[in-house]
Amino acid sequence: MRLLDEESIENIATGAAFFGAGGGGNPFLGKLMALEAIKKNGPVKLLDVSEIDDDDYFCPAAIMGAPAVMMEKIPKGDEFERVFTMLSQYTGHRFVGTFPMEAGGVNSMVPIALAASLGIPLVDCDGMGRAFPELQMVTFYLGGVAATPMVITDEKGNAGVIKTIDAKWAERLARVETVEMGGSATVALYPSSGAQIKQNGIRGIVTLCEQVGLRIRDAHLNPAKALAEILEVTNGHLIFEGKVIDVERRTERGFNVGDIKIDGFNDFQDQHLSVLIQNENLLALRNGKPLVMTPDLIEIVDADTLLPVTTEVIKYGKRVKVLATPADARWRTEAGIKTAGPRYFGFDYDYRPVEELVKEG
Amino acid sequence: MRLLDEESIENIATGAAFFGAGGGGNPFLGKLMALEAIKKNGPVKLLDVSEIDDDDYFCPAAIMGAPAVMMEKIPKGDEFERVFTMLSQYTGHRFVGTFPMEAGGVNSMVPIALAASLGIPLVDCDGMGRAFPELQMVTFYLGGVAATPMVITDEKGNAGVIKTIDAKWAERLARVETVEMGGSATVALYPSSGAQIKQNGIRGIVTLCEQVGLRIRDAHLNPAKALAEILEVTNGHLIFEGKVIDVERRTERGFNVGDIKIDGFNDFQDQHLSVLIQNENLLALRNGKPLVMTPDLIEIVDADTLLPVTTEVIKYGKRVKVLATPADARWRTEAGIKTAGPRYFGFDYDYRPVEELVKEG
Structure with a gap:
């Protein structure tokens, strides 16, 4: 306690x-x-x-x-x-x-x-x-x-x-x-x-949130170190960095649905990321190819402050980093994927874990 | 009991x-x-x-x-x-x-x-x-x-x-x-x-229903007498007789809405009745002029058997009589008319009691 x-x-x-x-x-x-x-x-x-x-x-x-x-x-x-x-x-x-x-x-x-x-x-x-x-x-x-x-x-x-x-x-x-x-x-x-x-x-998710939040709070002191620590405690991946060039967003059946389009810079120059949403970020396509799929997590954060950017406030021109985190093992079971995998949301892909997709590059 | x-x-x-x-x-x-x-x-x-x-x-x-x-x-x-x-x-x-x-x-x-x-x-x-x-x-x-x-x-x-x-x-x-x-x-x-x-x-509405139902059951013995008795116990009016020439009906927001068009015969030759519905018959227009308005009752019955014809089954070609009954006094108060009068349903008419409209002819 x-x-x-x-x-x-x-x-x-x-x-x-x-x-x-x-x-x-x-x-x-x-x-x-x-x-x-x-x-x-x-x-x-x-x-x-x-x-x-x-x-x-x-x-x-x-x-x-x-x-x-x-x-x-x-x-x-x-x-x-x-x-x-x-x-x-x-x-x-x-x-x-x-x-x-x-x-x-x-x-x-x-x-x-x-x-x-x-x-x-x-x-x-x-x-x-x-x-x-x-x-x-x-x-x-x-x-x-x-x-x-x-x-x-x-x-x-x-x-x-x-x-x-x-x-x-x-x-x-x-x-x-x-x-x-x-x-x-x-x-x-x-x-x-x-x-x-x-x-x-x-x-332990509340405590884990707190740990990540603390690192984001202190990110201005040493952004690279904060990012590295966040990736470490979440077992995550930095998958993209770029500028938001378009946000399609509408309210449909009580949900925010849409598509966030990001053009890459730094290590991701000349690449394009598209993040499809239904309230949450559900599918990230890099140059049209799946890179992260629900139930794995796609986190869009401010490129400098690392503050999370939620789907209802993200805007054209925002410079962002995109991270990905493997979902809890229960989400990666057959029942978990049936419940919240890509096909449930109408995406025509079989689920594949983010760590595999990232490795393939 | x-x-x-x-x-x-x-x-x-x-x-x-x-x-x-x-x-x-x-x-x-x-x-x-x-x-x-x-x-x-x-x-x-x-x-x-x-x-x-x-x-x-x-x-x-x-x-x-x-x-x-x-x-x-x-x-x-x-x-x-x-x-x-x-x-x-x-x-x-x-x-x-x-x-x-x-x-x-x-x-x-x-x-x-x-x-x-x-x-x-x-x-x-x-x-x-x-x-x-x-x-x-x-x-x-x-x-x-x-x-x-x-x-x-x-x-x-x-x-x-x-x-x-x-x-x-x-x-x-x-x-x-x-x-x-x-x-x-x-x-x-x-x-x-x-x-x-x-x-x-x-x-007493259950008993009143039974009395009207009994007269409809026996209508084949003497249709004119049955009709007269129904009008008497309900304090009602025979307002039209004719053939259904068109039924517009659709399900909208969970309701049946539409328009029943009837061409007159017998005493109503050369006249036209239009009955606008939202689940119930709400407004009867004779030759385009209001004749019965909600909350007063508009009853469409089979011309011969006097059996009630509900909005979900009424069809082209059906020969019908149309009756009207004054609503209970509580429906004719300001609150009653505000709750279930013509304007509530989007009809651009001030409520007038059926007995007045019928008298004007």
Whole structure:
């Protein structure tokens, strides 16, 4: 157990935006929410997964929807408690702690704000080890934990419990509600026992986010060293460096979808990278050839500060570095690839691990 | 109190389709559901509103969606009990009886099937005195009763509780779920105390449906007498007689919308009637001039048998009579007209009562 203070939260927000792989929301917005909550209620306890009881119940809370909408439709503040309380009442479980559903600038912060306001601990794990756009793209789903009963609410006070026959139906029903609620909504889902967390959680991700965030914070002191350390702790690859020359982005069925086009410089002169997105960066094509494929992570960061650049804010002219990180082993199983591999998103490629593709060059 | 047997149910289904004003679902389908349920569980008790206790709780159940979809997507049978049980659990109220939300071939039958399978009574009232397409178009809404918490489910077993800040948000969220569930869904909503029913229910509508249904059943013996009696018990008007020459009909945002065009014969030779629909018949224009406007009822019936013809089955070539009935006084208030009058549906007319328009000819 350790306490998360303001400094930890700043670093977690930055690192989470990195692992958000373009999605998971804007870290500036997320940070403000969490900082305000701990300013009001004091620091949050972070528990290692090994410290929780098998029989206790925990529940993640998150913001669902298009990140571009999320930025203009800031939560009122009582949504997190409402989804948690409603789900607790509906399931009959007292939730003794919370944890992030995904790593992301907003969605790593939502549970911290919730933990602060309810005075409960945060568990050092999540359900993706990155961000993904759909509700069934969760390691808990791969492990057989039900996504529902889940609760969804908006800033106006409308709310609903959703209980479905599988996680894909939860995604479908929650998605149409999210769109109707204006494009973003707050959800609590995958209520889980300690035993289920031990089996399915991506352990230590909050701490890993913090470590990466700390290195990004200090990158101005020695950018090359910071980058090398980030690649080391994430087991990652620097795959591109260049200038954004075009961003096609639209909101479609409640998602941000599009294509980020980058022309290379430095070691990548005369090369072109295209990053296809659905909330997250999903597929990187170098000179038209796949270089990184979902579920592996594609991280676009500022070329100088190494600050993560999320899909809803990336713009023409931005100078960026592009990194890639192997996904957690659970995402690389047959079930993981079926759930969140390239074909699920309509890309006509068989999944191949980033380390293989990078080696081929 | 009296018992509803097979014969009553047949007549109620027919009369309810008449009051459904084109909507509320197909009486043949509705009848089958209710008859099967009483065959299995015995007859259903019908209670007069005066017989219920103020402090008891009751809840309507209904099928929501486009009637054209409903016909091809027949409920599996356990949906009614599921919505009722879930809403009972969520609200903490034991529902001692049920009642129809609206008059309609299906939606007057759903509560009978439910009452039979749960062994609870049906209350002789509804919340419209007709059918309307949206969830806030209910006398209970006009009287300040909350539409939610409500429960929605599909035949696959997906379900949700919806709790909103007002009935229009309930309509919006339940509508997108209905569309996502395939275009029709089963709902339980407007949970009400006996006192709320006494204040807001349209009393005696089940019995009135039965009376009209009985006259339609016997219409072949003396059609003119049956018609005269129907007009008498409903305080109605015969406004047109003719042949359907065109039906424009499409499914839009989960509703059947369209225009039924009828060329007159007999007393209406050389006249033309156009009936605009959104699930229900909403506006009748004779030679381009309004003759009946929602919330007043427009009933299209077979010219010979007087059997109601609902919007999802009406076809080119059908010979019909068109009747009109004044809406319940609550629909003719400012709030009622704002909720379900012509302007709400996008028709550029101020509401005028059918009896005035008919008099002007």
